[in-house]
Amino acid sequence: MRIIGEKINGTRKRVARAIAERDVEYIKALAVSQTEAGSYWLDVNAGTLPEKEPADLIWLIENIQSVVDTPLSLDSANPAALEIAIQAVNKTPLINSISGEPERLEKILPLVAEYNCDVIALAMDDKKIPATVEERMAIIDKVIAATRAAGVPDDRVYVDPLVMTIATANQSAVIACDTIRAIHEKYPQVHFTMGLSNISFGLPARKQINRGLLILAMQAGLDSAILDPLDRDMQAAILTTRLLLGQDNYCLDYVRASRKGLFEA
Amino acid sequence: MSQELIDAITDMREEDALKITNELLDAGTDPLSILDDCKQSMDIIGNRFEKGEAFIPELILAGEMMTAISDVIKPRLSESSGDEKLGKVVIGTVEGDIHDIAKDIVAFMLDINGFEVTDLGVDVPPAKFVEAVQQTGAQVVGLSGFLTLAIDPMKETVTALKDADLNVKTMIGGGQIDEQVRVYTGADAYGRDAMAAVALATKWIGDAENEPA
Numbered sequence: 001m002r003i004i005g006e007k008i009n010g011t012r013k014r015v016a017r018a019i020a021e022r023d024v025e026y027i028k029a030l031a032v033s034q035t036e037a038g039s040y041w042l043d044v045n046a047g048t049l050p051e052k053e054p055a056d057l058i059w060l061i062e063n064i065q066s067v068v069d070t071p072l073s074l075d076s077a078n079p080a081a082l083e084i085a086i087q088a089v090n091k092t093p094l095i096n097s098i099s100g101e102p103e104r105l106e107k108i109l110p111l112v113a114e115y116n117c118d119v120i121a122l123a124m125d126d127k128k129i130p131a132t133v134e135e136r137m138a139i140i141d142k143v144i145a146a147t148r149a150a151g152v153p154d155d156r157v158y159v160d161p162l163v164m165t166i167a168t169a170n171q172s173a174v175i176a177c178d179t180i181r182a183i184h185e186k187y188p189q190v191h192f193t194m195g196l197s198n199i200s201f202g203l204p205a206r207k208q209i210n211r212g213l214l215i216l217a218m219q220a221g222l223d224s225a226i227l228d229p230l231d232r233d234m235q236a237a238i239l240t241t242r243l244l245l246g247q248d249n250y251c252l253d254y255v256r257a258s259r260k261g262l263f264e265a
Numbered sequence: 266m267s268q269e270l271i272d273a274i275t276d277m278r279e280e281d282a283l284k285i286t287n288e289l290l291d292a293g294t295d296p297l298s299i300l301d302d303c304k305q306s307m308d309i310i311g312n313r314f315e316k317g318e319a320f321i322p323e324l325i326l327a328g329e330m331m332t333a334i335s336d337v338i339k340p341r342l343s344e345s346s347g348d349e350k351l352g353k354v355v356i357g358t359v360e361g362d363i364h365d366i367a368k369d370i371v372a373f374m375l376d377i378n379g380f381e382v383t384d385l386g387v388d389v390p391p392a393k394f395v396e397a398v399q400q401t402g403a404q405v406v407g408l409s410g411f412l413t414l415a416i417d418p419m420k421e422t423v424t425a426l427k428d429a430d431l432n433v434k435t436m437i438g439g440g441q442i443d444e445q446v447r448v449y450t451g452a453d454a455y456g457r458d459a460m461a462a463v464a465l466a467t468k469w470i471g472d473a474e475n476e477p478a
Contacts (some may be wrong), residue, residue, distance in 0.1 A: 049413055128363060167321040168366055202321030
């Protein structure tokens with residue numbers, strides 16, 4: 001289960017302030033703490049207006065790379081900013097993201113192919129977020145045809161089946177998990193990822209819901225997720241679910257984590 | 266006033282609410298009084314939501330109860346009575362952005378507070394906002410956007426409304442919105458939440474009515 005550490009995101013107020021004020025120590029601390037908590041990638045999102053985004057992204061990348069060598073997940077819809085960012089990273093990045101939107105396939109997929117990146121693929125296009133498994137599959141069919149045509153192997157693709165807010169769409173978790181299952185059956189080499197917190201928008205005790213979704217989705221085949229690696233309850237849920245899914249030989253990861261005190265209050 | 270009806274609605278008991286509505290009508294209660302109870306109930310629920318004591322699914326259910334009760338009442342309303350709307354608002358999520366939940370909440374709050382709301386949905390191009398204002402005569406336009414890439418379309422929409430010589434006030438809201446963004450887009454105001462939208466619409470339309478002709 002590969003964790004994408006979500007915290008360096010300029011759409012969050014505190015991080016936005018750090019970016020605006022060039023608060024180097026704050027960003028470095030987030031990079032270090034998320035890495036020590038076991039992130040496989042660190043998501044980097046400058047969250048700023050298009051003219052400032054490239055410079056802000058570079059500033060973030062340089063400071064992160066000065067303290068950790070964790071691969072980065074470059075989170076931007078702006079192809080120009082992405083290209084500049086790809087050239088600034090030390091390790092091959094994960095591109096967050098492409099989708100069925102023609103413009104993204106046209107402008108971002110070539111970067112993915114050229115620089116041998118991993119890529120997150122959203123199961124949506126420019127019309128709206130599809131409500132059914134079949135509609136999402138149709139979009140992923142189109143996206144994977146494009147990634148294959150561009151020479152990107154299936155196992156560099158991380159499909160995000162999309163998670164709608166359950167408060168307004170009661171079947172969202174069921175549909176997200178069914179989408180993972182269906183895509184996994186058709187494209188066995190493809191990976192999956194998910195931003196969990198969307199599920200719980202507008203409801204109380206959001207962490208409970210997010211964690212529950214993680215567990216259900218892991219059973220459906222989720223093998224990476226965008227989350228807060230410092231959330232010990234999430235880490236515990238991942239370990240426990242892996243254990244129960246028979247993915248933890250001799251229960252060693254679980255036992256080791258317990259010895260390190262992960263399950264203590 | 267029927268406390269029983271208000272309690273049923275605010276407790277989210279849809280079946281009871283409809284049963285009580287029918288009982289009241291059969292007993293000869295003035296339909297306007299029932300509508301008034303509905304408005305009171307909505308105020309209570311809206312307040313609870315703003316305080317974090319009620320949640321989005323309850324707003325949705327409340328909206329459905331309102332529709333169900335209105336459907337029962339409307340045939341009984343005489344022609345002269347009925348909704349006196351405070352004013353007209355056009356609302357939508359701007360082009361390139363499809364986030365809608367917060368916009369829907371704002372539309373709902375405006376509606377229960379007496380405004381006639383035209384909700385254009387999501388990913389709405391500037392031209393469509395202009396057309397909607399021309400068609401409805403709305404005095405207020407609300408622009409919603411969550412992503413940073415919504416900010417330029419907000420600016421384009423505000424400009425398009427000005428270029429079309431329309432006398433409207435614009436308010437923006439969503440993620441990443443602050444005074445700097447407001448100034449950049451040229452909007453008249455920004456709001457942090459649905460109640461701010463209601464307050465702005467009320468003030469602007471009130472001011473417009475008090476202006477000498």
